[in-house]
Amino acid sequence: MPVQASNHQKLFLAVDSVIFSVQDNQLNALMIQMQKKPYTNKWAFPGGIIKQNETTEVAARRILKEQAGVSDVYLEQLATFDDPKRDPFGRVVSVAYFALVPANEVKLQDSSKFNNVTWWPVNNLPELAYDHKKIAKTALERLRAKLEYSNVAYSLLPKEFTLSDLQGVYESILGRKLDKRNFRRKILSLDIILPSGNKVTGKSHRPAALYKFKDQKLVYVDIL
Amino acid sequence: MPVQASNHQKLFLAVDSVIFSVQDNQLNALMIQMQKKPYTNKWAFPGGIIKQNETTEVAARRILKEQAGVSDVYLEQLATFDDPKRDPFGRVVSVAYFALVPANEVKLQDSSKFNNVTWWPVNNLPELAYDHKKIAKTALERLRAKLEYSNVAYSLLPKEFTLSDLQGVYESILGRKLDKRNFRRKILSLDIILPSGNKVTGKSHRPAALYKFKDQKLVYVDIL
DNA sequence: TCAAAAGTGTTTCGAGTACACCCATGG
DNA sequence: CCATGGGTGTACTCGAAACACTTTTGA
Numbered sequence: 062m063p064v065q066a067s068n069h070q071k072l073f074l075a076v077d078s079v080i081f082s083v084q085d086n087q088l089n090a091l092m093i094q095m096q097k098k099p100y101t102n103k104w105a106f107p108g109g110i111i112k113q114n115e116t117t118e119v120a121a122r123r124i125l126k127e128q129a130g131v132s133d134v135y136l137e138q139l140a141t142f143d144d145p146k147r148d149p150f151g152r153v154v155s156v157a158y159f160a161l162v163p164a165n166e167v168k169l170q171d172s173s174k175f176n177n178v179t180w181w182p183v184n185n186l187p188e189l190a191y192d193h194k195k196i197a198k199t200a201l202e203r204l205r206a207k208l209e210y211s212n213v214a215y216s217l218l219p220k221e222f223t224l225s226d227l228q229g230v231y232e233s234i235l236g237r238k239l240d241k242r243n244f245r246r247k248i249l250s251l252d253i254i255l256p257s258g259n260k261v262t263g264k265s266h267r268p269a270a271l272y273k274f275k276d277q278k279l280v281y282v283d284i285l
Numbered sequence: 286m287p288v289q290a291s292n293h294q295k296l297f298l299a300v301d302s303v304i305f306s307v308q309d310n311q312l313n314a315l316m317i318q319m320q321k322k323p324y325t326n327k328w329a330f331p332g333g334i335i336k337q338n339e340t341t342e343v344a345a346r347r348i349l350k351e352q353a354g355v356s357d358v359y360l361e362q363l364a365t366f367d368d369p370k371r372d373p374f375g376r377v378v379s380v381a382y383f384a385l386v387p388a389n390e391v392k393l394q395d396s397s398k399f400n401n402v403t404w405w406p407v408n409n410l411p412e413l414a415y416d417h418k419k420i421a422k423t424a425l426e427r428l429r430a431k432l433e434y435s436n437v438a439y440s441l442l443p444k445e446f447t448l449s450d451l452q453g454v455y456e457s458i459l460g461r462k463l464d465k466r467n468f469r470r471k472i473l474s475l476d477i478i479l480p481s482g483n484k485v486t487g488k489s490h491r492p493a494a495l496y497k498f499k500d501q502k503l504v505y506v507d508i509l
Numbered sequence: 510t511c512a513a514a515a516g517t518g519t520t521t522c523g524a525g526t527a528c529a530c531c532c533a534t535g536g
Numbered sequence: 537c538c539a540t541g542g543g544t545g546t547a548c549t550c551g552a553a554a555c556a557c558t559t560t561t562g563a
Contacts, residue, residue: 074296074367074378114369114376141365141380143298145338152338154298156365225542242544243526265535266540449514466517467553489562490514516559525550532543 071151076121077108077193078158079139079200080129082167082180083217086229089180090197091129091169092187099149100190104181106197108155117156125160129178130168135161135216135279140199147192155191159200161216184236208234209285212253215274221257223269224248231285251282297377300345301332301417303363303424304353304384306391306404307441310453313404314421315353315393316411323373324414328405330421332379341380349384353402354392359385359440359503364423371416379415383424385440408460432458433509436477439498445481447493448472455509475506 080091092104107128111120118136126132139157147153169178181187183201186194207213214230228244248254253275260268304315316328331352335344342360350356363381371377393402405411407425410418431437438454452468472478477499484492 072296072298074298116369117365117367117378138364140362141341143341143380145340154341156367223542240527241542242528245543246545247525263535264541267533267542269542447515464553464555465515466555469516470518471552487562488514489512491516491560493515510563512563513561514559515561517557519555521552521554523550523552526548528546530544532541534540534542536537536539 073110073151073153074117075108075110075153075155076117076124076158077106077142077155077196078121078125078136078160079106079196080125080131080134080160080162081183081200081204081217082162082164083230083233084164084167084180086233088183088233090183090186090200092179092181092189093128094177094179095190103190104187105190105193106157110153118158121156121158121160131160131162131166135213139196139203142192142196144192155196157196157199159203161204161213163217163219165219205234210281210283212274212276212280212282212284215277218274221259221271221273223261223271225269227254227272235285247284251284253280253282295375297334297375298341299332299334299372299377299379300341300348300382301330301366301379301420302345302349302360302382302384303330303420304349304355304358304386305407305424305428305441306386306388307454307457308388308391308404310457312407312457314407314410314424316403316405316413317352318401318403319414327414328411329414329417330381334377342382345380345382345384355384355386355390359437363420363427366416366420368416379420381420381423383427385428385437387441387443389443429458434505434507436498436500436504436506436508439501442498445483445495445497447485447495449493451478451496459509471508475508477504477506 082089082091091107093107094102094104107124109120109124111117115123118138121136122132125134125136136158139159141154141156143154145152147155167180183197186197189197204213208231214227217230218226224245227248228239228241231244232239254272255275257271257273259271261271262268306313306315315331317331318326318328331348333344333348335341339347342362345360346356349358349360360382363383365378365380367378369376371379391404407421410421413421428437432455438451441454442450448469451472452463452465455468456463478496479499481495481497483495485495486492
């Protein structure tokens with residue numbers, strides 16, 4: 062509720078997005094290596110200042126597309142970071158988002174503005190710019206929590222996947238091994254996935270049945 | 286991560302706080318009746334524009350004090366609301382907070398800027414200004430969730446309280462009755478409250494033992 | 510002695526957990 | 537035929553839930 066305007070110093074509203082993906086049973090986040098001082102060679106999550114009349118969510122999607130080449134991803138607001146000293150450039154308040162992308166849809170964009178764009182394993186991140194370490198921590202906590210009480214995992218997997226794939230997503234994010242039989246029984250009893258009817262062929266072992274999520278949108282269920 | 290400045294229109298950063306309190310086994314939120322057009326007589330959560338170099342949390346505490354007369358309350362960031370049309374005044378992005386105050390510490394401030402300041406039962410709110418209905422919904426969801434996996438209830442109760450008081454807080458927020466014996470067994474087994482040694486006297490029934498929370502800060506435990 | 514809330518145990522049921530072997534395939 | 541991951545069932549334990557009566561006090 063605005064009571065009075067008392068805004069003299071320039072204030073910028075930015076977004077930063079933590080983009081997660083599970084690749085080879087490892088949880089990764091997409092990061093950009095910076096060139097600008099004072100954070101030369103430090104890494105940061107993709108982000109930027111919002112445009113005129115742009116909502117932060119729209120800005121986040123735009124920047125995801127521009128800097129990381131991803132669209133149609135799961136995106137949710139994380140939190141707002143507003144320490145006046147968080148950015149040496151000035152007063153930049155950042156609304157952080159977190160995004161989930163399936164491993165198979167990842168294709169990195171090459172941007173000349175940055176030194177480098179790559180995936181980093183979240184349990185071994187490089188030195189981060191700004192307050193991005195704090196953002197990373199918040200994002201990871203949120204992701205772990207959400208995994209346990211919703212079907213968000215759908216947005217980290219391709220349309221069809223095996224139960225082992227799904228278990229791998231859980232294990233890599235939660236950072237612990239799960240029992241195969243118990244995991245399968247639980248997931249199947251929740252009525253959130255269905256057999257697609259297809260199988261994985263060409264592997265030198267028994268073919269795995271493929272499943273798909275019933276809903277391609279967030280549903281709350283107690284998983285673990 | 287700021288990439289470029291592209292801020293022409295004036296943008297204001299505001300905070301709005303949903304202040305909850307349980308009184309007479311009813312969950313209430315503190316609201317202010319507005320005078321300004323176009324929301325004359327509509328109700329809104331206390332809030333305002335942040336000051337120079339002020340963090341949103343500091344601003345939230347300042348406004349809580351100014352408009353509601355409360356300090357030292359539990360306060361946590363809720364979410365940021367940024368629809369460009371949410372405020373007819375201009376582009377006002379609001380970082381919403383939610384606060385919890387014990388019933389006994391409530392003393393309302395009289396502010397000449399507003400028509401009226403009062404507690405409203407959350408399940409019977411009046412017509413709200415701005416997008417405050419959405420904020421209310423988000424706050425309530427968060428409070429309910431948090432009650433189930435943390436000891437936040439400590440911030441809604443006085444230092445000493447009876448088990449019935451505590452159960453009343455849970456029932457009024459969750460909106461359902463709980464079994465007295467199961468509730469007590471569970472709460473006591475969690476090792477988050479301790480008997481204070483005192484009892485409530487002067488009531489025409491058996492005196493109730495008083496308890497206190499072990500920690501006066503947020504602790505995560507599975508309560509329900 | 511009555512009204513009003515405090516306090517207290519037991520049984521039942523289901524979910525979570527631990528645990529080990531056979532199956533289907535490609536090489 | 538062997539290596540590789542896929543797929544399956546049972547027993548145990550513990551917490552969740554349902555449920556009703558006795559106790560202490562002030563009026």
